[in-house]
Amino acid sequence: MALFDTHRPGFNLLLVLVVVSIVLMSLDRIGTRWVDELDGDLGSVTDGVIKAIHQPVALTRSVSRWFADRDDLHDELDRLREENILLRGQMQQFASLTQEVDALRELLDGRPVDVPPVLLARRIGRPPNSEGNLFTIDRGLDDDVQPGDPVIDAHGLVGQVLRSTGSGATVVQLTSRDHVVSVLLGETGRSSLMRGTGGRELVIERVSERTRIGTGDLLYTSGIEGAFPRGYPVGRVTKVDMDEAQGFVRLHAEPVADLERLDHMLVITEPPDSPDDSATQGDEPAAETPPVEDAPDIEDAPDVD
Known part of the structure; x- marks a missing residue:
């Protein structure tokens, strides 16, 4: 029987896939620029497939949230508002402590620590x-x-x-x-x-x-x-x-x-190991800590009827 006999389509397909796999592994081992671009393109395709597979799960969650009890939504919104107030209060203390630590580091000839x-x-x-x-x-x-x-x-x-x-x-x-x-x-x-x-x-x-x-x-x-x-x-x-x-x-x-x-x-x-711009620009002042009032406020969210 011939190797590429039409009565053996499964074996022929397997042989082609094995050859293609060997070629792709060899190119990946070489690591050329266009191979990296091909890998990125294939990764985008696989990410799209994963998103498509996950869509029914996301849709189910959306439907479940749509039919959720209205009282539970009110309770959840109240809890989030309370948590937001607590976090904003702690953020005020955090901003003050950050300024104090940066001042101490400057006295010790150290570098201020920026929040990434x-x-x-x-x-x-x-x-x-x-x-x-x-x-x-x-x-x-x-x-x-x-x-x-x-x-x-x-x-x-x-x-x-x-x-x-x-x-x-x-x-x-x-x-x-x-x-x-x-x-x-x-x-x-x-x-x-x-x-x-x-x-x-x-x-x-x-x-x-x-x-x-x-x-x-x-x-x-x-x-x-x-x-x-x-x-x-x-x-x-x-x-x-x-x-x-x-x-x-x-x-x-x-x-x-x-x-x-x-x-x-x-x-x-x-x-975290990226070069600090302030270290290469001499005595330029470090970036100031963003004000607390810029933080998002959950109380701006629309009320649930």
Whole structure:
């Protein structure tokens, strides 16, 4: 029987797909400019497919919200108004403390710490992944979202942008086996590397047994690796395994971010290790902290009848 016999269409198609796959992998290994452009175009196509698949879910949520109880909507609006008042009050104190810290840093010949800009994003779906630690958002290169940008939610660190296209981006969660972040070990001032396990848990290996840290302690980003800003909550210690023979302990932690019900999040669009313009412009004054009254007020939202 001939190799390309018409009675074997399945085998012929498989052979063509294998050849095309080998060619694409070879081009990806070479990494030329037009291959990167092709990868971006294909990524845009896959993002569009993911959005189309997620549309029925979004439509179902919209219909559910449409038929929601009117009293619940009133209660939710009242709660959001109260939360907005509390946050605005805390923001006033935060602005004052920021000015005081910047003044102290200037006296110590240090650089003021600027709050990095953030961009609100929404999860639109999940690409195929064995661990389920990847998801896509509706922000991309058109919104200045670059690979490597940190992603946070209202509680703490979520992960990092893995790939960005024109209209969307893929985010890898900090629980992935491929994700590593440097964290501060509680109030000890020491730092160590935390990695994901592919599940819900985070681990830190080979921590000195003299480190005073225990269950319940909060772990923050250290900012040493230059990928994440310093001071964002990452996880909370749940278990400490002692290895007296080696003189080290193994820390187990769980993320503080609500990864199970993640819908909206914030992308830190400016890399923390980017050069500071004020450092290259001599004695130009640093940017002032934006006034509190510029913050959005939820009381401007229309009332629900």
